[in-house]
Amino acid sequence: xxxxxxxxxxxxxxxxxxxxxxxxxxxxxxxxxxxxxxxxxxxxxxxxxxxxxxxxxxxxxxxxxxxxxxxxxxxxxxxxxxxxxxxxxxxxxxxxxxxxxxxxxxxxxxxxx
Numbered sequence: 001x002x003x004x005x006x007x008x009x010x011x012x013x014x015x016x017x018x019x020x021x022x023x024x025x026x027x028x029x030x031x032x033x034x035x036x037x038x039x040x041x042x043x044x045x046x047x048x049x050x051x052x053x054x055x056x057x058x059x060x061x062x063x064x065x066x067x068x069x070x071x072x073x074x075x076x077x078x079x080x081x082x083x084x085x086x087x088x089x090x091x092x093x094x095x096x097x098x099x100x101x102x103x104x105x106x107x108x109x110x111x112x113x
């Protein structure tokens with residue numbers, strides 16, 4: 001009966017690559033679709049301290065839950081308004097606990113509402 005999206009967040013400050021020190025903020029928002037699929041929106045920004053360069057990403061994934069994983073088989077680049085495309089290799093999100101998930105080697109924790 002709850003129609004609000006469930007949200008998780010990731011934050012890090014680290015150094016590496018050509019641009020040096022950077023800060024990344026990323027969030028995952030989930031919702032159940034009428035078709036039975038699960039949709040996930042991944043929004044991420046990375047700011048490189050030395051250059052001020054900003055990298056922004058927003059993707060929407062769709063898939064199904066299997067055990068403690070959600071297997072995403074389609075993706076849309078939301079910033080470039082592209083259509084959904086089938087993924088050659090599915091993206092897998094692992095549910096670690098009711099308040100923590102892992103996606104693309106990042107651990108996200110549930111946002112406080």
